[in-house]
Amino acid sequence: MEQRHLGRTGLRVSRIGLGTLTWGRDTDEQDAADQLKVFWEAGGTLVDTADVYGGGEAEYVLGQLLERLVPRRDLVIATKAGSVPDPDRRFDGSRGHLLAALDDSLARLGTDHVDLWQIHGFDPGTPLEETLQALDTAVSSGRARYAGVAGFCGWQLAKAAAWQLAAPGGRARLAGTQMEYSLLQRGVEREVLPAALDLGVGLLPSSPLGRGVLTGKYRHGTPADSRGASELLGPFVEPYLDETASxxxxxxxxxxxGLAATALQVALAWVRDRPGVAAPIVGARDARQLAAALSVEALTLPDEICRALDDVSAPLHRYPDHDWSTL
Known part of the structure; x- marks a missing residue:
């Protein structure tokens, strides 16, 4: 699999990443092992997880598979910290919470460092510079090789990335930002992606298949074995089942x-090759489904197909994005 640099850094990642959102919850250790083996054998390196996935079980399962199944040195392990199970406070960006969470993640993963450590969301209750100091400490101590964020809107990303660049050599620059991006959700193109491109931050799209809807499996109803049919993930899929998405x-x-390909391959190839994108993060139900996604490596969309898909999925951006100079 082709490798790409993450942002303006020396970190190289496979251009498709493996997501572990369901590991330890809906995906048991054997199924996770099958997925990791298929991913590794296809040349995949980037494995993305978080301290809250499965209440920590996703990290634990991944840790059990390192060395026993796939050598640690062959993988780029990315995890996140900052999400908290508190309805009144979704994120805790305090330095104390973040660094303690990182230590807990390392213990579950069974490793002394992660390759990419990401702040899971913006915490308005903590000064941003304090949150970013946690990234600096993690990198300077060797517990994280690179730093990133997830879920930051445009101004938040720009402020964080610019702050880190303001003292060259003294702070850990942001290597990546993780945000939802697909043909069904192009909101990042308004402000997040321009900021990332300008500041040298690589984009790691989550839900690149539109929460599974872009595979076409929901065209004639909700399959009983799909995420859309589950009590937990049904509300996550439902917003993308409208006429526009159809x-x-x-x-x-x-x-x-027209390309003798699958809808999955077309949708994934489109987002994979968008400007600024380093690696879409793909979550799969099983190894067979993952292998189908990884088969996109052989597909590059013709320009005319890309333009047609751009047109049909174009988001409606007006002021202040619209060029009013022509009026």
């Missing part, structure tokens, strides 16, 4: 027919 899915299926 027209985009139809366009993806038309493109797939």
């Amino acid at each position: 027209s985009i899915v139809d366009a993806v299926l038309t493109a797939a027919d």
